Amino acid sequence: MSKLGNLGARLHRGEVGYDFVRNRKIWYGISILITITAILGLTVRGLNMGIEFQGGAVFTTPKTSVSVAQAETYAQDSSGHEAVVQKLGTGGLRIQVAGIDTSKADHIKAELAKDLKVDAEKINADLVGPSWGEQIANKAWQGLAIFMVLVVIYLAIAFEWRMAIAALVALIHDITITVGVYALVGFEVTNGTVIGLLTILGYSLYDTVVVFDSLKESTKDITKQTRWTYGEIANRSINATLIRSINTTAVALMPVAGLLFIGGGVLGAGTLNDISLSLFVGLAAGAYSSIFIATPIVADLKEREPQMKALKKRVLAKRAQATVEEELVEAGTAGGPLDDEPEDVAPAVVGQRNQPAARNRGRGRPSGKRR
């Protein structure tokens, strides 16, 4: 912990840090690559839509000795449709039959109960009409759209429109990646998946908002100094909140991992598994995007502002002078020990561009004297 704690301290002071903003092009590139893969996967492979979206029935039986293949034949015989059977962690079977009418399902259930020699009352049945999934999906899209509009408005007021846009991009990025993973891996999309996906909304933004908050705070008086450009301060903000971001992501993923483990390992399949799977993918994408995508985008947008451009110019000019100075000093003190740290010069110079020359002279002299 102490190492971590130290790391936190060093991150806080900026002694260590990764330049997220300068290297943003790399991360943009990676994200664009992932997004393209996701979209390709989506168009080529498509999503594996669950029973909820096609209409049909899912039967879950208690522990039975009937084999999967055998159950499949039983189910196909009784329904006349393709059936998919999975063995569950409990020893039971999960039998999916697509494309049947809800009214026919009772008959199939009775048949199955007879074939599998279990009590019909002990079979769980989930019967879904063909338009139910569509309705849920439509509502979800509707919710998504409303939420995005509201949250952009909110962020634009609470922060500023650039951050709102960056947050939106990050959000879309997360959702695309999650959907893409589903398409590529071929996980089944169910009701639970939709729920998980919708939760990512809140969570992805939650994470982004914390970074933005710190960014907003540290850039409050940005035009009054010439030490750092906006991009550098943004980078510092990310680094300063990095420990929190890591902690938060870890803490958020742990319960979800618990759900995934229990849902996938013990129950086999079902709502728990579906929700936690999409959440897991989405949360991971969300943590990544709030650090690597959202803030760099803000920096990018912000540095296009005339004010920030001017600031950058000033900062760069000053730095150029500082290096010139340094060289001069070095030239002047050639062979001699390097005097006080060059950084100490910087604060003194703040905001005055005509002074350095004089300073330089003043500075050169003592060293000259010393020689």
Place this chain on the structure above:
Amino acid sequence: MSWPPTRPHGAGRPEREYEKVAAPKKGQSASAQGKPGRSLALILIAIVALTGGMFASGHTTPRLGIDLAGGTSITLKAKSGQESAINKTNLDTAVDIMERRVNGLGVSEAEVQTQGDRNIIVNIPKGTNSQQAREQVGTTAKLYFRPVLATEPVGAPAPASPTPSPSGSPAKKATSTASPSSSATSSSSATASAGATSQGRALTDALKADATTSPSASASPSTKASASASPSASGSDSAAKLQQEYAKLNCADPAVRAHAGVGAKPNEPTLACGQNGQKQWQKYVLGPAELAGTDVKKAQAVFDTQGAGGWKVTMDFTSAGTKKFADITGKLAQQQSPQNQFAIVLDGEVVSDPYVRQALTGGNAEISGSFDQTEAKNLANVLSYGALPLSFEEQSVTTVTAALGGEQLNAGLIAGAIGLALVILYLVVYYRGLSLIAITSLLVSAALTYVIMSLLGPTIGFALNLPAVCGAIVAIGITADSFIVFFERIRDEIREGRSLRPSVERAWPRARRTILVSDFVSFLAAAVLFVVTVGKVQGFAFTLGLTTVFDVVVVFLFTKPLMTILARRKFFADGHSWSGLDPKRLGAKPPLRRTRRPSAPVDPKEA
């Protein structure tokens, strides 16, 4: 901060605190440091009070949804020829009727709710014949108007309803109707059915209307009926059988009641049960149906402003219905009581049995009597259901056995426990002593959530389903994050070289803003999902929103005050190496060098 984010959940406290922090001196002494005990006391009292309320209400566990408790959940979607017919009023009417029908099966606690703008959810708990229930909600209710042949009250008044006549006016009504019924007892030889006929029936509803008599016995007993063989041939043996069954029929027994008249064809006489105005069960022998529910165009409950009539129900008939109604009322008006009554039968249960004064040919009628508002509304609902231009389509039917439900609940709880344990472990390892605060806060939050969920069951019908459990588990992360934000801020202040107490007070306003902004976003997501979506998504959104609100409450009223108090303890204030606040471990700058600004941040390269 220029924008204190709107707190959607009450309590003017943060606002006040904010002002005080703006004036640091006052703020520190007054709210931040001076009164932590008060907030703590407040939240503890609130929890104790809520817990007390929970035990007092007798609902010590959250109500479980179908997927956890077992049972059947049916989602129906309204369909209609015209879009405008799918509106709230019509859906509510349908819900009322369905509730009546499902619970009429002898099922207790079946619940019917609208969801979204066109869905109805029917939840039937385990232990019920789900098949039968599904048929009941899936098929259209059967509403018939049948002439009463004989009637008789059964047993004692239904328990827990001492209801005498509700007000003065019904009594008045009753006197006017009492005379025909008492005379009827002596002269009701027609059906030979026991002299007891309609004795206690004081509150016969009166049916009256404007139209004049045009009896014209144009016979044609219910056009439908004529299709099949001799309808009311009343073959002596079948009549006798009916008579026997009638004598045996005990309407006070719910099981018997549920089967009375089941499967009766509209064109045959039948038996039925119904509750009269005094909540007494009454049994009936009814003639073949003369009108069906579809003959009613519209029915509504109105308050009779003229005369002291009180609440009454008016009906409009379709053109075919008008003719049929004229015929039946023409016939009935000439009969003696009880045979001048007709019964309005919904799924075999008599919901009303008004008597007829005269034939009604105007295409409308009104039923008046001793209604209170709800009774009138209920009857109007029943009557208009047949006319409801809606049909329902099964969207999903989920049957969960109690075994699987229990399993899912266990799995959810285990997952929650694992998640919580991992989070606590992580917090302990990373934050050491500070994790104590985080863990107690998490526990307070959990207690609050549990108690409120238990209380919301009976109050707003909240049922904990699997997605809701998921929502609660996911919320562990959101709640823990608030503490992380706060702790990291405090540590940052300590790294600046401050001692603990000022650090806490300086960290709090900044952490608070972050927590509010991010929780608001999370709450917004939950609220939008709750309003827009349907089905399981809603349950999930609800818990997520609820826990987000609790997160804010707990952080403000519990975590912060606790932190303030503990900051005075030596263990924390001196930065014990296990407190999680050890300046050395945090790499705080020695105070001596405080003047020197950190230089490295300028340096963009990796270290």
